[in-house]
Amino acid sequence: MKKKGTANGVRYGMVIDLDKCTGCGTCIVACSAENNVSVLYDESDKTRNINWLKIYVLSNGKAFPHTEVVYLPRPCMQCDHPPCVPVCPTTATTNDSAEGIVSQIYTRCIGCRYCVAACPYHARDFNWFDPKFPEGMDRYLSPEVSPRMRGVVEKCSFCHHRLMRAKSKAYYEGRRDLKEDEYIPACAEACPVGAISFGDLNNPKHKVSELIKSPSAFRLLERLGTEPKVYYMSTKDWVRRMADNYLQGEFKPKG
Amino acid sequence: MDAAFVPNAVQRCSLRTFALWMLVWLALVVWGLVSAFLCFYKGLNQTNMNHYFAFGLWIVFDLSLIALGAGAFFTGFLTHIIGNVFIYPFVKSLKAIIKPAVVIGFICYSAAIAMLGVDIGQPLRGWFIFWHANVHSMLTEVSFCITVYLGVLTIEYLPIILSNRKLKEVPELNIFGNNLHHMVALFAAAGTFLSFFHQGSLGGMFGVLFGRPFAFREGFLIWPWTFFLFIHSSIAAGPSFTLLCVWIAQKATGKKLVKDSVLIVLAKISGWLLATYIVLKIMDTVGWAYGVVPKAGLSFIDFYQGTYGVWLMVAEIGVFGIIPAIILITPSLRERSGLVIIGAAMNVTGIVLNRFVFAIQTLAIPVMPFDTFMSYIPTWQEWGIALGSIGYGIMVFSLSYRYLPLFPQEAELNPVTVLGKGVTDFGVVKRG
DSSP states (O other): OOOOSSTTSOOEEEEEETTTOOOOOHHHHHHHHHTTOOOOSOTTOTTTSOOSSEEEEEEOOOOTTSOOEEEEEEOOOOOSSOSSTTTOTTOOSOBOTTTOOBOOOTTTOOOOOHHHHHOTTOOEEEOOSOOOOOTTGGGGOOTTSOOOOTTOEEEOOSSHHHHHHHHHHHHHTTOSSOOTTTOOOHHHHHOTTOOEEEEETTOTTSHHHHHTTSTTEEOTTGGGTOOOSEEEEOSOHHHHHTTSOOOTTTOOOOO | OOGGGSOTTOEEOOHHHHHHHHHHHHHHHHHHHHHHHHHHHHOGGGSSOOSSOSSOHHHHHHHHHHHHTHHHHHHHIIIIIIHHHSOOHHHHGGGGTHHHHHHHHHHHHHHHHHHHHHHSSOGGGTTHHHHSOOTTOHHHHHHHHHHHHHHHHHHHHHHHHHTSTTGGGSHHHHHHHHHHHHTHHHHHHHHHHHHHHHHHHHHHHHHTOTTOTTTOOOEETTEEHHHHHHHHHHHHHHHHHHHHHHHHHHHHHTSOOSOHHHHHHHHHHHHHHHHHHHHHHHHHHHHHHHTHHHHTTOOGGGGOBTTBOHHHHIIIIIIIIIHHHHHHHOHHHHTSHHHHHHHHHHHHHHHHHHHHIIIIIHHHSOSSTTSOOOOOOOOHHHHHHHHHHHHHHHHHHHHHHHHSOOOTTHHHHSOOEETTEEOOSSOEEOOO
């Protein structure tokens, strides 16, 4: 069977189990620390702050005692058919042909925000302010990730520098392929309940390739044809129902 | 004092009155410059745009200015291309407004490009669009075409500037201006080609957004239907905007500058283009409502919520689309001077609404079912830059009117006499 996506058949993806996620926010903190995400003077302004990973709170809308709440972490979907890549006028964002990761070249971005408008997941953040780090935090900046300047767009890179690091190590050891646990983004590593799994979706030895076959697995806004590489899992019908738009009678509950 | 620069055989207000008039618009320009400085110095946090509203008031103004500036290329196309190939008498009469149309086009495009310069987060990297061009992006096509077309408009504007009475006295400039003038058909053709592409690409910019079902359209090959609709609507609104500007100039100067018959021709062209556009726009909307929308699992009404309700569509297509089309295509209506202006103004409003809807409503609508519907109000800095562009436009047009022979019919329509003698070879400046 022809493998989907990239030239060498590797297609990194993520599976987030929403039944496990507690909404603790550790993934956001880990992501922000790992990727030198700057801090806004007013972090309560969620329409302008920078978060590569954002947690949405979903509710079934029913009154107590039938109320159910689910937390939905949303990194960049790393789409196989990304709406953001073809629109960029300066080729500042590309869909990597080797691993399928959608990159953002900060020093080439002119800040036109066309990609922000194109992404239906709001996965792209524009730097409205100069990057600021609270006193002392600047000493903890990672040397592996370049901080972003004002006026450019940034987004989740699946911790691409970790991939580079793992690839360098493998190369040094004379290997071409990475082991499953060799490359994991910070959010997946930090999740205290193990809700986030990561690996090569095309590799049958990787856990994620099995998880995505589960009847509970789904993706956000699949109907638009963006082909996200981030999958979610939930046994709850109402959660799966909220992942996409359906006309009356279109959604088939799994029961 | 500046009489030597005023065109032959026409009358202008005193320099003092002119200076006062310019001062009003200069205030708007200063407001715009202060806002631009703040945006450059402090960043785009000076606006109310955010991750939801990646585009704001400036993009609405940009899209509108470029659509309304289409009067320049379309009048040029009719006069220099169609007029040279087919001898239609009504096309010949458009020569009376070709110069103001070029000046309006130049103003619209230069203002739009300046505004885009502030709108991008890293203005110093603007040239990356040309250096690292992504040929798949509609915005690349827009940027290339509007930049080159501004060059074309500058070349078309130059002979008009060089036709100033004082500048004409310099033989080199006179010869240069004349030579440019003789090549104007070539530039009109280039302008038409470029304009078709960037007007279309501006529509294409939104039509290709397959992640945004409100804007997304099917299309022909690589071009979504919005590509063609934006071209069509711009050539429908452009002549109306030119007509409106000429009418405002007539009111401001208290003089007849162009024969009514010429304005009626503009209204007729605009009206028929608008009428055909509205038919196509309705077809497109129906096709979208029964195609793209259900395919995305949505229903028509999902797109019209809160501030951006169905009234917007009724206003855009019905009130400011169908009504002005009827006014402008009906001879008995468009020949009534009050109605023709109302028709043109409504036509222009409709197209501005269309650009607003594509730029703002597209972004206001949540695509993820658990996301929220947003609305946006611009800051004074955003208004400053937008209104500053209008101030700039009025200043450039006023200067051009005062010192350049923009309206060839002006002298004939407003005979000037000084001490009982007809004036033929020098300008007259009215005192007081």
